[in-house]
Amino acid sequence: MGTPLLGSITAITITSPALEKSLTWWQKLGFTEVMRSDFPFPWIQVSDGALLIMLRGDSNPYLALTYYIKTEQVISLLEAEGVTFAQKPKETDMVRRYRLQSPDGMNISLVLIPDGFIQPPGPTMLTMHQEDYFNPEKYVNKTCGMFGELAHPVKQLDASISFWEKLGFKVFSKFAQPYPWAIMSDGLAVVGLHQTNNFSYPVITFFAADMKEKIARLKEQGIDDYVEKGTGSIVLITPEKQHINLFKMGF
Numbered sequence: 001m002g003t004p005l006l007g008s009i010t011a012i013t014i015t016s017p018a019l020e021k022s023l024t025w026w027q028k029l030g031f032t033e034v035m036r037s038d039f040p041f042p043w044i045q046v047s048d049g050a051l052l053i054m055l056r057g058d059s060n061p062y063l064a065l066t067y068y069i070k071t072e073q074v075i076s077l078l079e080a081e082g083v084t085f086a087q088k089p090k091e092t093d094m095v096r097r098y099r100l101q102s103p104d105g106m107n108i109s110l111v112l113i114p115d116g117f118i119q120p121p122g123p124t125m126l127t128m129h130q131e132d133y134f135n136p137e138k139y140v141n142k143t144c145g146m147f148g149e150l151a152h153p154v155k156q157l158d159a160s161i162s163f164w165e166k167l168g169f170k171v172f173s174k175f176a177q178p179y180p181w182a183i184m185s186d187g188l189a190v191v192g193l194h195q196t197n198n199f200s201y202p203v204i205t206f207f208a209a210d211m212k213e214k215i216a217r218l219k220e221q222g223i224d225d226y227v228e229k230g231t232g233s234i235v236l237i238t239p240e241k242q243h244i245n246l247f248k249m250g251f
Contacts, residue, residue, distance in 0.1 A: 004186040005168025006074060006110060007067035009119045011045070012150065012204060013109065015058035016240045019044050022055050025239050028221050030143030035116075040094045048141035050122035051204075061241050063202055064099070064107035065150060065189055068117050072096070074110065081166045103163050104154045106191075106202055119188070124148070125207060126172065126183070126190050133249060134209040143218070144246060145208025149183060149192035151245065152202050157182060157195040164191065203235070203243045211248035218246075 004010075016022040023033060023044055031046040031053065042057035054066060075085075075098055087099035096112040122140035125133070125148040132138035139145050154160040157180040161171060164184050169191065174182040180195040192205065208214055212232035225237040232248035 004067075004188045005077070006108075006186065007069045008188070009052075009068040009117050010189045011052035011054040011066045011068070013054040013056055013062070013064045013066040014238070014240050014242055015060060015062040016055045017057075017059040018239065019055055019057050022239050025223075026053065026055070028143070028218065028223060029236075029244075030141040034118075045117075047120045048122075048144070048147075050120050050124050050140045051147045052120050055240075062107070063242055064109045065191070066109045066111060067189075068113045069110050070113070070115075072098075072112060078166070083166055102152070102154075103156075103160055104152065106152050108167070124190055126185055133207075136208060136210045139208065141206070143214060144206040144244075145211060145214060146206060147190070148205045148207045148247075149190045150202055151192040151194055151199070151205050153197075153199055154193045154195050157193055160193045160195075164193070199243075201243060203245050205245040205247065207247050207249050209249045211246055215246060 019042055023046065026046045030048045034045040034047050034052070036044040044055045046053045046055065083100060085098050085100045087097070089096040089098065098110040100108050102108065125146035128138065128146060133146070136142070136145070141147070161182060161184065168186045169184040170186070172183045172185055182193045184191050184193060215232065215234055223236065227235045227237075229235055229247070234246050236244040236246060238244060
């Protein structure tokens with residue numbers, strides 16, 4: 001797809017009131033610690049080999065699709081496309097962070113960083129061979145399966161698609177049933193836009209052919225905050241009060 005417009009490293013940023021507790025929980029889901037620091041605030045990066053999660057020490061619940069950038073050139077490019085920022089850095093800020101929101105409230109942040117951060121090389125569901133979808137041995141994350149999308153509820157699908165296209169995303173698939181929805185990607189992040197009232201918050205979504213067995217093992221490890229979604233699928237509630245779909249393929 002070429003170089004993503006927003007940057008070459010992306011993560012899902014989630015605030016946590018208790019970083020070590022969060023780390024232990026994410027480790028049960030097949031993630032490992034990548035790096036940590038107390039500057040400019042406490043944070044821990046974790047990854048399952050395909051998806052990068054930035055756990056940031058903060059008691060206020062927050063989730064954002066984050067891109068790490070090395071220059072601020074993309075900011076002027078976005079503004080030329082009519083994109084407005086809800087937050088820009090002050091001259092005194094130690095970290096230069098830009099934040100915008102989708103028409104439906106998804107936080108998207110661009111953070112200027114030095115060298116050191118690395119994009120996980122493993123494939124997501126979007127970049128895996130389809131014949132491998134039903135072969136759990138091919139999954140990078142043996143615990144949760146394939147990362148499929150950051151699902152995002154929207155009020156009007158076509159208007160939302162237009163916004164994400166300004167950020168360099170393209171439609172990979174679009175459907176009318178069971179409601180209007182689409183999968184978009186810039187070749188790095190994967191966002192699912194769902195015109196529905198079935199949920200009202202962004203959800204990290206994994207798929208697996210053997211999800212029923214994976215869920216059973218997670219329950220054995222003490223994962224107990226969840227909502228059943230039929231045979232072989234559940235929604236996990238993270239310690240940070242975010243949501244993770246674990247869906248069986250074909251559900």
